[in-house]
Amino acid sequence: MRITPCGAAGGEVTGSAYLVESGSAQFLIDCGLFQGGRRSEALNVCPAQSSASTLAAVLLTHAHLDHVGRLPLLYQAGFRGPILGTPATLELAGLILRDAARVQLFDVERKNRRLERAGKPAARPLYTPDEVEQTLRLLRPVPYRTPVPIGPGIEAVWQEAGHMLGSASILVTASGRKVVFSGDLGPLHAPILREFEPFADADTVFLESTYGDREHRSFSQTVAEFQGIVEEAARDGGRMLVPTFAVGRAQLLTVLLAEMFRKGRVTPFPVFLDSPMAIEASKILHRHPELFDREMHEFLKNGNLEDDLRTLRCTASAEESRQINQTRGACFVMAGAGMCNAGRILHHLRHNLWKPDTHVIIVGFQSRDSLGRRLIEGAREVRIFGEPVQVKAKIHTLGGFSAHAGQSDLLRWLAPVAHRHPRILLTHGEDNARSALATKIRDQFGLDAALPALNVPIDL
Numbered sequence: 048m049r050i051t052p053c054g055a056a057g058g059e060v061t062g063s064a065y066l067v068e069s070g071s072a073q074f075l076i077d078c079g080l081f082q083g084g085r086r087s088e089a090l091n092v093c094p095a096q097s098s099a100s101t102l103a104a105v106l107l108t109h110a111h112l113d114h115v116g117r118l119p120l121l122y123q124a125g126f127r128g129p130i131l132g133t134p135a136t137l138e139l140a141g142l143i144l145r146d147a148a149r150v151q152l153f154d155v156e157r158k159n160r161r162l163e164r165a166g167k168p169a170a171r172p173l174y175t176p177d178e179v180e181q182t183l184r185l186l187r188p189v190p191y192r193t194p195v196p197i198g199p200g201i202e203a204v205w206q207e208a209g210h211m212l213g214s215a216s217i218l219v220t221a222s223g224r225k226v227v228f229s230g231d232l233g234p235l236h237a238p239i240l241r242e243f244e245p246f247a248d249a250d251t252v253f254l255e256s257t258y259g260d261r262e263h264r265s266f267s268q269t270v271a272e273f274q275g276i277v278e279e280a281a282r283d284g285g286r287m288l289v290p291t292f293a294v295g296r297a298q299l300l301t302v303l304l305a306e307m308f309r310k311g312r313v314t315p316f317p318v319f320l321d322s323p324m325a326i327e328a329s330k331i332l333h334r335h336p337e338l339f340d341r342e343m344h345e346f347l348k349n350g351n352l353e354d355d356l357r358t359l360r361c362t363a364s365a366e367e368s369r370q371i372n373q374t375r376g377a378c379f380v381m382a383g384a385g386m387c388n389a390g391r392i393l394h395h396l397r398h399n400l401w402k403p404d405t406h407v408i409i410v411g412f413q414s415r416d417s418l419g420r421r422l423i424e425g426a427r428e429v430r431i432f433g434e435p436v437q438v439k440a441k442i443h444t445l446g447g448f449s450a451h452a453g454q455s456d457l458l459r460w461l462a463p464v465a466h467r468h469p470r471i472l473l474t475h476g477e478d479n480a481r482s483a484l485a486t487k488i489r490d491q492f493g494l495d496a497a498l499p500a501l502n503v504p505i506d507l
């Protein structure tokens with residue numbers, strides 16, 4: 048068996064894709080987009096370009112764009128086989144790929160206006176909405192914990208990864224070998240979703256290492272901090288603005304607010320889910336109660352979520368979004384983009400950053416050049432749509448709502464299989480994170496972990 052990491056290796060964190068060649072069959076695990084800067088994005092070519100039309104299948108661990116975003120390139124190269132994933136993963140993959148095609152089209156149109164003025168030839172998007180629709184026709188759902196045939200003598204099993212709705216690790220059995228791909232792993236003790244389910248038997252393990260060198264603040268501490276901010280803002284009648292990505296944290300925060308309303312910790316105030324994509328993601332979440340953890344089932348059993356969230360408004364249109372500014376008193380607004388670099392959140396920030404009773408709650412990573420980062424760093428004035436805006440709002444940063452396992456949770460996932468002395472390969476992490484995790488694995492289990500390079504085949 049031969050496995051080639053075609054992304055998320057060599058220190059790259061995005062672009063996850065593995066080409067697996069076993070006997071007569073070739074297939075991919077994930078087919079993700081490289082993101083974050085021109086150098087990474089230049090790597091966005093089709094994995095297995097020359098053999099795309101003969102690939103047996105693509106096996107998806109989960110729906111994040113850095114795991115599914117190159118699927119339409121595979122379609123362009125002639126792939127027509129099945130794309131396999133859990134039902135929730137496939138629903139979310141549709142939402143995320145359609146949005147990616149829309150964003151690419153928008154970016155290319157803007158770029159082309161500039162190129163046209165400069166008399167240069169027009170650029171093309173990586174793929175079009177139509178190619179996404181063609182690609183989505185290849186999606187085929189698979190159940191958790193049930194062997195699925197991939198090719199002659201090859202089968203795969205999907206097992207809970209606790210990272211996002213529908214996420215899984217995948218065990219591939221072929222030529223008498225058992226290879227586990229962790230996919231992205233979630234932190235233990237996070238609300239709503241089930242926790243990851245480790246493997247007890249494998250002879251090779253590809254393990255993600257995004258936070259291989261770090262621990263997060265505990266979820267319970269972060270939740271307590273969040274509740275404190277909400278109570279203060281509600282008391283002062285302030286407006287809470289939360290820049291957030293559409294899938295994941297928007298749904299988490301909605302449930303946390305429902306719990307506060309139900310327990311009477313605050314008087315219910317208007318909650319705006321101001322993102323068409325987040326509204327869709329919430330609907331997908333509530334279609335999959337089978338993926339909830341025990342606490343979430345208890346919570347749903349002991350009360351009615353719709354009653355708790357009577358003040359929730361989903362604002363799909365831009366006009367509805369503008370009307371949020373007419374609301375007086377305490378309210379909670381979730382809008383994209385998550386790093387405040389585009390989207391509806393910019394309008395809300397422009398209208399409210401200069402008011403001292405506004406609370407901006409940052410719940411996700413903010414990249415170096417983003418507006419979100421400048422707010423975290425204490426800027427007194429920022430420019431939004433070319434206009435200077437004073438920052439008098441309170442800026443809160445909550446670092447603990449990560450969807451990724453920290454170092455000790457990664458080690459906990461590995462522990463049950465470690466006694467088998469598997470070959471361990473660390474991917475999906477920057478080099479310092481991978482090395483730190485490798486050292487911990489040596490200390491704790493006496494096993495050497497390799498740090499594979501991008502596009503270099505590994506023979507098993």
Ligand SMILES: [Zn+2]
Nearest residue numbers: 109111210231
């Ligand atoms: Zn992910």
